[in-house]
Amino acid sequence: MMPRLSALVTDKGESVQTLIANPVPGAPVPPILAPQNGFLFLDRAKFAASFAADVTPAQAAFMADSQVPWGVNALNGAVTEPAWKTKRSWYLVATDDKMIPPPAQQQMAKRAGATVAEIKGSHAIYVSQPQAVIKLIEQAAKGAE
Numbered sequence: 001m002m003p004r005l006s007a008l009v010t011d012k013g014e015s016v017q018t019l020i021a022n023p024v025p026g027a028p029v030p031p032i033l034a035p036q037n038g039f040l041f042l043d044r045a046k047f048a049a050s051f052a053a054d055v056t057p058a059q060a061a062f063m064a065d066s067q068v069p070w071g072v073n074a075l076n077g078a079v080t081e082p083a084w085k086t087k088r089s090w091y092l093v094a095t096d097d098k099m100i101p102p103p104a105q106q107q108m109a110k111r112a113g114a115t116v117a118e119i120k121g122s123h124a125i126y127v128s129q130p131q132a133v134i135k136l137i138e139q140a141a142k143g144a145e
Helices: 016-020 044-051 057-065 072-076 102-111 130-143
Strands: 002-005 089-094 115-119
Touching (some): 002 130, 016 072, 044 057, 089 102, 089 130, 102 115, 115 130
Parallel strands (some): 002 089, 089 115
């Protein structure tokens, strides 16, 4: 069972870098700051609008302030064997996501043969729409039996 929430779905030999190399035309550009000591952060001032537009301002501020840095080297980590090729997948498309464009989410979910649900929400769908996330996980758990 593989539920994914507004996520990148890589294939064999792909990395985050290969997936983001050709963005969807007209898609918003995530506010990723220049690397700092080998790590990436989102611009705190633009965090809410790009990552968590549908959570309370206090929650968005907390999320921005508590970001976990992402290693630049992780961008090029290529997948060797994608689990979705041998396991059933479910995908929740966040239709207002400004980090991963919804058309890209839909394309990756389709490629993975995932059972897809869509809901209006930001990249932080797990915070803003927890019931939708629970519903998808329950559906996946039942489907994996």
